[in-house]
Amino acid sequence: MTMIRLEDVSKVYRTDRIETLALDRIDLTVEDGEFLAVMGPSGCGKTTLLNLIGLLDTPSEGTVHLAGEPIRTRKDRALAKIRNRTIGFVFQSFHLIPDLKVVDNVEIPLLYRDLTAKERRRRALHALDQVGLSSRIDHFPGQLSGGQQQRVAIARALVGEPRLLLADEPTGNLDSAMGQEILSLLEEVNREDGTTVVMVTHDPAMAERARRTLRLYDGRQVA
């Protein structure tokens, strides 16, 4: 089954003075269970592509298909529901909420589902167990190392059992040992749970670990 299909997708950012073409007629198909790396220099449109796939942004032209369905709606509630049920995000700078304990951070995606507090907690603890952080549930993000914070972010991305995991330079703020650890975790999620992973990186060594690499340059697909 095809998880992602981008048909002739372009994205243009317009201001009063300038028009910037961030992505230019991208065609992309990612099968269910694939691990795709997106590579390219800074400003080539990698994050824009991820935002379009993640329904955080809408294309100026073309169509995004997700899990076999074309995304035609622009309604906030409908898009929020698809993001909540289908997609998990991992960000370069973790984006954990500093006032919330680790377990509460992980519960965030479940807050927007019709679940009891007990069930939310059970699932969050399970996700933290998956990333090896069961002993840190009551810590606050500021009390954890960068690698641990990223593992919490991965637990948060996985807690809703999404079919698609989007990781935007997940190792960008980590040293290489921690980066390897995080990458191994993503590989494990892809291998064992069959979760489709799309990872943006500028590190060729990281990209080599993916099954396929998409290369962008100046908003264009070059390989």
Added chain:
Amino acid sequence: MLRHALGMAWKVLGRRKVFTGISLFGISFTLAVLMLAAALLDHVFGAQPPETRLGRTLGIYGLGMVGESASSTGFPGYRFLESHARDLPAVERESFFRNLGWITAYHRGRKLTYWLKRTDGAFWQILEFDFVEGGPFAAEDVDRARRVAVINASTRDAFFGGGPAVGRTVDVEGAPHEVVGVVRDVPFLRFTPFADVWAPLTTAPNDAWRDEVRGDFQAILLARSRADFPEIKAVFAHRIAEAVPPPGEFDRYHAGADTYFEFVSRAVFSSQADASHPARLRALLATAAVLFMLLPSLNLVNLNLSRILERSGEIGVRKAFGASARALTGQFLVENVVLTLLGGAAGLVLAALALAGLESTGWIPHADFRLNLRIFAWGLALALGFGLLSGVYPAWRMSRLDPVQALRKRTSR
């Protein structure tokens, strides 16, 4: 979700203590002033002893007379009330009473001043006074012009040094009256029941009051239920329309059977006694409250915007993980309402202190400004209103932040 929002609200309050302090100060001060006003209004208009049946009581509190070239407003006299306010349909009981104002009396060589009211027997059946000694005088006492009186606790203290008063005598307009009952002090601003000494209508020094169309009387009408108000008002209005004043410069009456609030609204909006404007008075009070809240609300809107802007990273994350704009609006509103409820609680304490201070000055005789459940409910409503007024716009604006833009900012404190 609500629990999470409440927990988040608590955490956000602890983030910037100076911001929180400034916000809470503004909110509590604003709400304290409004609660103070609500307490004063409740003190005047709310149902409380002895006016426990205020919900089904109408009154004839004033009388206007109009002619070709002159008009006059004042109080009705006994003859007017006897002719037009007696035996109205659906009225369970009516009472006619006189306000004689401050009276000077001498007791064992001491000069004492008290407020005298002369009443009929029904007065004591419509109003529920709290007797600390004895009881009221009855209709029969009034009919037989027995020289009896009810006094309040302060008057008992002044006359008898706090000792038992029933069976002893007080001087009422030059005649000794036997005290038959002592009641707890009634606040001055409860104009219908208030007095220091209540004596029968019939023990007045003369009977001139019986023939007066205009005088110093007022009437209260106890309806069977509030639903009977329209009928009572209509019949009274009809009687007044058909009545003709005694020959002279006036040719018609203006009067109404009103709730006390309606009567005050007449006084506020009209010099004529024929139009009551309770809805306008309510609107005026509500507008004043909203205007008073507007400036601090705008201030709080600004503070909220800057507080929420700091959280754009968090907003981005929540959106990415499935929060709709509606869910985020709800969350921020809950946070703001928690803040204003805290401010409201502080405001309630401030208002209670201010009321205790006002009460202790003695400027308003026998004032009793205790906060009751009604004031608490008003306070809660005001705090919620303030929270929504100052929270809706920032919450709405922030919930519509573009997630891509929001995620560019760090999720920071």
